[in-house]
Amino acid sequence: MNKKAIVVLFPIFIVFFASLFSSKHPDTLETFAVNQGFEKQAKEIVLIFNDYNLPFINNQFLSSFCAGIIGLVLLYILYKTIKFFEK
Protein backbone atom coordinates (compact mmCIF):
# COMPACT_ATOMS: atom_id res chain seq x y z
CA MET A 1 0.00 0.00 0.00
CA ASN A 2 1.13 3.52 -0.75
CA LYS A 3 2.68 4.99 2.41
CA LYS A 4 0.84 8.28 1.93
CA ALA A 5 -2.44 6.34 1.85
CA ILE A 6 -1.46 4.89 5.24
CA VAL A 7 -1.09 8.43 6.60
CA VAL A 8 -4.62 9.31 5.45
CA LEU A 9 -6.20 6.02 6.55
CA PHE A 10 -4.46 5.96 9.95
CA PRO A 11 -7.00 8.23 11.74
CA ILE A 12 -9.85 6.05 10.43
CA PHE A 13 -8.13 2.96 11.88
CA ILE A 14 -7.68 4.75 15.21
CA VAL A 15 -11.35 5.80 15.24
CA PHE A 16 -12.27 2.16 14.47
CA PHE A 17 -10.17 0.83 17.37
CA ALA A 18 -11.27 3.67 19.67
CA SER A 19 -14.91 2.72 19.00
CA LEU A 20 -14.13 -0.89 19.94
CA PHE A 21 -11.67 -0.58 22.81
CA SER A 22 -11.85 2.96 24.22
CA SER A 23 -12.12 2.91 28.01
CA LYS A 24 -15.46 4.01 29.46
CA HIS A 25 -13.90 5.02 32.78
CA PRO A 26 -13.84 8.75 33.63
CA ASP A 27 -10.77 10.68 32.52
CA THR A 28 -8.34 12.37 34.90
CA LEU A 29 -10.22 15.69 35.18
CA GLU A 30 -13.53 13.88 35.83
CA THR A 31 -11.79 11.75 38.46
CA PHE A 32 -10.32 14.92 39.99
CA ALA A 33 -13.82 16.47 40.05
CA VAL A 34 -15.19 13.40 41.86
CA ASN A 35 -12.29 13.43 44.35
CA GLN A 36 -12.80 17.14 45.09
CA GLY A 37 -16.61 16.87 45.06
CA PHE A 38 -17.49 19.40 42.33
CA GLU A 39 -18.56 16.98 39.55
CA LYS A 40 -22.23 18.03 39.86
CA GLN A 41 -21.44 21.70 39.13
CA ALA A 42 -20.51 20.84 35.51
CA LYS A 43 -23.27 21.63 33.03
CA GLU A 44 -23.73 18.99 30.33
CA ILE A 45 -25.06 20.53 27.13
CA VAL A 46 -26.72 17.79 25.08
CA LEU A 47 -25.63 18.09 21.44
CA ILE A 48 -26.39 15.84 18.49
CA PHE A 49 -23.11 13.89 18.70
CA ASN A 50 -23.01 13.91 22.50
CA ASP A 51 -20.06 12.00 23.95
CA TYR A 52 -19.03 10.67 20.49
CA ASN A 53 -22.31 8.85 19.94
CA LEU A 54 -25.15 9.21 17.44
CA PRO A 55 -28.53 8.98 19.22
CA PHE A 56 -30.31 7.33 16.27
CA ILE A 57 -27.89 4.37 16.06
CA ASN A 58 -28.47 1.71 18.72
CA ASN A 59 -25.26 -0.22 18.18
CA GLN A 60 -22.58 1.26 20.46
CA PHE A 61 -19.66 0.50 18.14
CA LEU A 62 -21.37 1.81 14.98
CA SER A 63 -22.62 4.90 16.79
CA SER A 64 -19.15 5.79 18.11
CA PHE A 65 -17.43 4.93 14.80
CA CYS A 66 -19.83 7.10 12.75
CA ALA A 67 -19.43 10.00 15.22
CA GLY A 68 -15.65 9.73 14.91
CA ILE A 69 -15.83 9.71 11.09
CA ILE A 70 -18.15 12.75 11.21
CA GLY A 71 -15.55 14.48 13.41
CA LEU A 72 -12.85 13.78 10.81
CA VAL A 73 -15.10 15.10 8.03
CA LEU A 74 -15.84 18.27 10.04
CA LEU A 75 -12.11 18.85 10.48
CA TYR A 76 -11.60 18.35 6.74
CA ILE A 77 -14.30 20.93 6.01
CA LEU A 78 -12.74 23.36 8.52
CA TYR A 79 -9.32 23.12 6.87
CA LYS A 80 -10.86 23.41 3.39
CA THR A 81 -12.37 26.69 4.63
CA ILE A 82 -8.97 27.82 5.98
CA LYS A 83 -7.41 26.89 2.63
CA PHE A 84 -10.18 28.80 0.81
CA PHE A 85 -9.27 32.03 2.62
CA GLU A 86 -5.54 31.53 2.02
CA LYS A 87 -5.40 33.89 -0.95
Added chain:
Amino acid sequence: MHIPDGLLNNNLAAGLLAGISIIFSYCLRRVYKITTTIPLTISENNKNIGVCTFGFFNTTNEYIQKLTIIAMWVFSSQMFNIPVQSKISAHLIGGVFTAVIVGPFAGFLVISSVLIIQSIFFSDGGVLALGANIFNMAFIGSFISYYIYKAIVNKNYYLAIFVASLFSVLSAAFFCLLELSISGVVYFSISFKNMMYLHLLVALLETIITLTLLWLLKFSYE
Protein backbone atom coordinates in the same frame (compact mmCIF):
# COMPACT_ATOMS: atom_id res chain seq x y z
CA MET B 1 -8.54 17.53 30.41
CA HIS B 2 -11.47 19.27 28.74
CA ILE B 3 -13.09 21.66 31.22
CA PRO B 4 -16.90 21.55 30.90
CA ASP B 5 -19.21 24.56 31.18
CA GLY B 6 -20.45 25.63 34.58
CA LEU B 7 -17.15 25.39 36.45
CA LEU B 8 -15.35 28.55 35.44
CA ASN B 9 -16.16 32.07 36.49
CA ASN B 10 -17.87 33.86 33.54
CA ASN B 11 -15.43 36.79 33.62
CA LEU B 12 -12.41 34.49 33.54
CA ALA B 13 -13.91 32.33 30.74
CA ALA B 14 -14.76 35.42 28.65
CA GLY B 15 -11.34 36.99 29.25
CA LEU B 16 -9.52 33.83 28.20
CA LEU B 17 -11.77 33.47 25.15
CA ALA B 18 -10.96 37.05 24.08
CA GLY B 19 -7.22 36.56 24.64
CA ILE B 20 -7.20 33.25 22.77
CA SER B 21 -9.10 34.82 19.83
CA ILE B 22 -6.25 37.32 19.41
CA ILE B 23 -3.57 34.59 19.58
CA PHE B 24 -5.60 32.41 17.21
CA SER B 25 -5.87 35.13 14.57
CA TYR B 26 -2.13 35.89 14.92
CA CYS B 27 -1.23 32.19 14.51
CA LEU B 28 -3.56 31.89 11.51
CA ARG B 29 -1.79 34.85 9.87
CA ARG B 30 1.59 33.24 10.60
CA VAL B 31 0.39 29.97 9.04
CA TYR B 32 -0.77 31.82 5.92
CA LYS B 33 2.62 33.52 5.82
CA ILE B 34 4.40 30.14 6.16
CA THR B 35 2.40 28.73 3.23
CA THR B 36 3.75 31.50 1.01
CA THR B 37 7.36 31.31 2.22
CA ILE B 38 8.02 27.56 2.48
CA PRO B 39 9.75 27.29 -0.91
CA LEU B 40 12.19 30.00 0.23
CA THR B 41 12.96 28.55 3.64
CA ILE B 42 13.24 24.85 2.79
CA SER B 43 16.64 23.31 3.38
CA GLU B 44 18.12 19.89 3.92
CA ASN B 45 17.88 20.31 7.70
CA ASN B 46 14.20 21.01 7.88
CA LYS B 47 13.32 17.91 5.92
CA ASN B 48 14.28 15.84 8.96
CA ILE B 49 11.65 15.31 11.54
CA GLY B 50 12.65 16.47 15.01
CA VAL B 51 15.00 19.29 14.11
CA CYS B 52 12.77 21.57 12.15
CA THR B 53 10.02 24.11 12.21
CA PHE B 54 8.10 23.02 9.17
CA GLY B 55 8.82 19.29 9.28
CA PHE B 56 8.70 17.55 5.97
CA PHE B 57 6.11 19.80 4.41
CA ASN B 58 7.92 21.38 1.58
CA THR B 59 5.46 22.81 -0.88
CA THR B 60 2.90 25.56 -0.54
CA ASN B 61 0.03 23.43 -1.80
CA GLU B 62 0.69 20.58 0.58
CA TYR B 63 1.07 22.57 3.79
CA ILE B 64 -2.58 23.15 4.79
CA GLN B 65 -3.53 19.77 3.34
CA LYS B 66 -1.06 18.15 5.72
CA LEU B 67 -2.20 20.28 8.66
CA THR B 68 -5.59 18.63 8.01
CA ILE B 69 -4.01 15.19 8.29
CA ILE B 70 -2.19 16.08 11.53
CA ALA B 71 -5.46 17.49 12.96
CA MET B 72 -7.19 14.20 12.03
CA TRP B 73 -4.42 12.17 13.72
CA VAL B 74 -4.81 14.24 16.90
CA PHE B 75 -8.63 14.10 16.85
CA SER B 76 -8.70 10.32 16.44
CA SER B 77 -6.00 9.81 19.08
CA GLN B 78 -7.92 12.01 21.54
CA MET B 79 -10.97 9.77 21.00
CA PHE B 80 -9.02 6.77 22.27
CA ASN B 81 -9.27 6.67 26.08
CA ILE B 82 -6.63 4.37 27.52
CA PRO B 83 -6.96 3.01 31.09
CA VAL B 84 -4.07 4.30 33.20
CA GLN B 85 -5.17 3.17 36.66
CA SER B 86 -8.14 1.20 37.93
CA LYS B 87 -11.26 3.14 36.91
CA ILE B 88 -9.29 6.08 35.43
CA SER B 89 -8.65 6.64 31.74
CA ALA B 90 -6.57 9.16 29.82
CA HIS B 91 -6.04 10.26 26.24
CA LEU B 92 -3.41 12.07 24.22
CA ILE B 93 -3.31 15.88 24.20
CA GLY B 94 -1.03 15.90 21.17
CA GLY B 95 0.48 19.35 21.74
CA VAL B 96 4.12 18.28 21.49
CA PHE B 97 3.40 15.95 18.57
CA THR B 98 1.83 18.72 16.47
CA ALA B 99 4.36 21.39 17.46
CA VAL B 100 7.30 19.14 16.57
CA ILE B 101 5.76 18.33 13.20
CA VAL B 102 4.45 21.70 12.08
CA GLY B 103 5.98 24.29 14.40
CA PRO B 104 4.45 26.30 17.25
CA PHE B 105 2.05 28.53 15.28
CA ALA B 106 0.49 25.76 13.19
CA GLY B 107 0.64 23.50 16.27
CA PHE B 108 -1.51 25.97 18.18
CA LEU B 109 -3.90 26.19 15.23
CA VAL B 110 -4.23 22.40 14.88
CA ILE B 111 -4.92 21.73 18.58
CA SER B 112 -7.34 24.70 18.71
CA SER B 113 -9.26 23.44 15.67
CA VAL B 114 -9.60 19.97 17.21
CA LEU B 115 -10.83 21.49 20.50
CA ILE B 116 -13.33 23.73 18.67
CA ILE B 117 -14.84 20.74 16.79
CA GLN B 118 -14.93 18.63 19.98
CA SER B 119 -16.62 21.34 22.00
CA ILE B 120 -19.19 22.54 19.45
CA PHE B 121 -20.27 19.17 18.02
CA PHE B 122 -19.37 16.53 20.62
CA SER B 123 -19.83 18.44 23.92
CA ASP B 124 -16.31 17.34 24.89
CA GLY B 125 -15.37 20.48 26.83
CA GLY B 126 -17.65 23.46 27.28
CA VAL B 127 -18.27 26.12 24.65
CA LEU B 128 -17.83 28.93 27.21
CA ALA B 129 -14.79 27.14 28.61
CA LEU B 130 -13.28 26.88 25.12
CA GLY B 131 -10.90 29.79 25.79
CA ALA B 132 -9.56 28.06 28.91
CA ASN B 133 -9.25 24.70 27.16
CA ILE B 134 -7.39 26.23 24.20
CA PHE B 135 -5.14 28.17 26.58
CA ASN B 136 -4.28 25.03 28.57
CA MET B 137 -3.85 22.52 25.78
CA ALA B 138 -2.97 24.54 22.67
CA PHE B 139 -1.08 27.54 24.04
CA ILE B 140 0.67 25.96 27.04
CA GLY B 141 0.51 22.35 25.85
CA SER B 142 1.68 22.98 22.31
CA PHE B 143 3.01 26.50 21.65
CA ILE B 144 5.10 26.93 24.83
CA SER B 145 6.08 23.24 24.97
CA TYR B 146 7.62 23.58 21.51
CA TYR B 147 10.24 25.99 22.89
CA ILE B 148 11.07 23.54 25.71
CA TYR B 149 11.54 20.86 23.06
CA LYS B 150 13.61 23.18 20.88
CA ALA B 151 15.93 24.10 23.77
CA ILE B 152 16.83 20.44 24.41
CA VAL B 153 16.55 18.75 21.00
CA ASN B 154 20.15 19.46 20.00
CA LYS B 155 21.37 17.50 23.02
CA ASN B 156 19.02 14.53 22.82
CA TYR B 157 15.86 14.02 20.72
CA TYR B 158 14.19 11.50 23.08
CA LEU B 159 14.99 13.58 26.17
CA ALA B 160 13.51 16.65 24.42
CA ILE B 161 10.26 14.81 23.65
CA PHE B 162 10.10 13.43 27.20
CA VAL B 163 10.68 16.79 28.91
CA ALA B 164 8.37 18.69 26.53
CA SER B 165 5.57 16.10 26.97
CA LEU B 166 6.00 16.15 30.74
CA PHE B 167 5.91 19.97 30.74
CA SER B 168 2.96 20.00 28.33
CA VAL B 169 0.68 17.77 30.43
CA LEU B 170 1.71 18.93 33.90
CA SER B 171 1.64 22.65 33.09
CA ALA B 172 -1.73 22.26 31.33
CA ALA B 173 -3.00 20.51 34.50
CA PHE B 174 -1.45 23.26 36.65
CA PHE B 175 -3.18 26.05 34.71
CA CYS B 176 -6.44 24.09 34.70
CA LEU B 177 -6.23 23.88 38.50
CA LEU B 178 -5.35 27.59 38.70
CA GLU B 179 -8.42 28.52 36.61
CA LEU B 180 -10.66 26.30 38.77
CA SER B 181 -9.27 27.81 41.98
CA ILE B 182 -9.65 31.40 40.66
CA SER B 183 -13.28 30.49 39.90
CA GLY B 184 -13.71 29.33 43.51
CA VAL B 185 -14.40 25.68 42.62
CA VAL B 186 -11.42 24.19 44.48
CA TYR B 187 -8.74 25.31 46.91
CA PHE B 188 -5.42 25.40 45.07
CA SER B 189 -3.20 24.31 47.95
CA ILE B 190 -5.45 21.40 48.94
CA SER B 191 -6.04 20.07 45.41
CA PHE B 192 -2.57 20.60 43.93
CA LYS B 193 -1.12 17.22 44.96
CA ASN B 194 -4.15 15.26 43.73
CA MET B 195 -4.19 17.05 40.36
CA MET B 196 -0.47 16.56 39.71
CA TYR B 197 -0.51 12.94 40.83
CA LEU B 198 -3.40 12.13 38.48
CA HIS B 199 -1.63 13.75 35.53
CA LEU B 200 1.82 12.28 36.12
CA LEU B 201 0.85 8.97 34.51
CA VAL B 202 -0.88 10.87 31.71
CA ALA B 203 2.40 12.69 31.03
CA LEU B 204 4.26 9.38 30.69
CA LEU B 205 1.52 8.07 28.39
CA GLU B 206 1.76 11.28 26.36
CA THR B 207 5.51 10.75 25.88
CA ILE B 208 5.08 7.18 24.66
CA ILE B 209 2.23 8.00 22.27
CA THR B 210 4.01 11.13 20.97
CA LEU B 211 7.17 9.14 20.18
CA THR B 212 5.10 6.39 18.52
CA LEU B 213 3.11 8.83 16.37
CA LEU B 214 6.27 10.72 15.36
CA TRP B 215 7.95 7.45 14.41
CA LEU B 216 4.88 6.35 12.41
CA LEU B 217 4.67 9.65 10.56
CA LYS B 218 8.39 9.65 9.81
CA PHE B 219 8.17 6.03 8.61
CA SER B 220 5.21 6.89 6.36
CA TYR B 221 6.95 9.82 4.70
CA GLU B 222 10.41 8.36 4.23
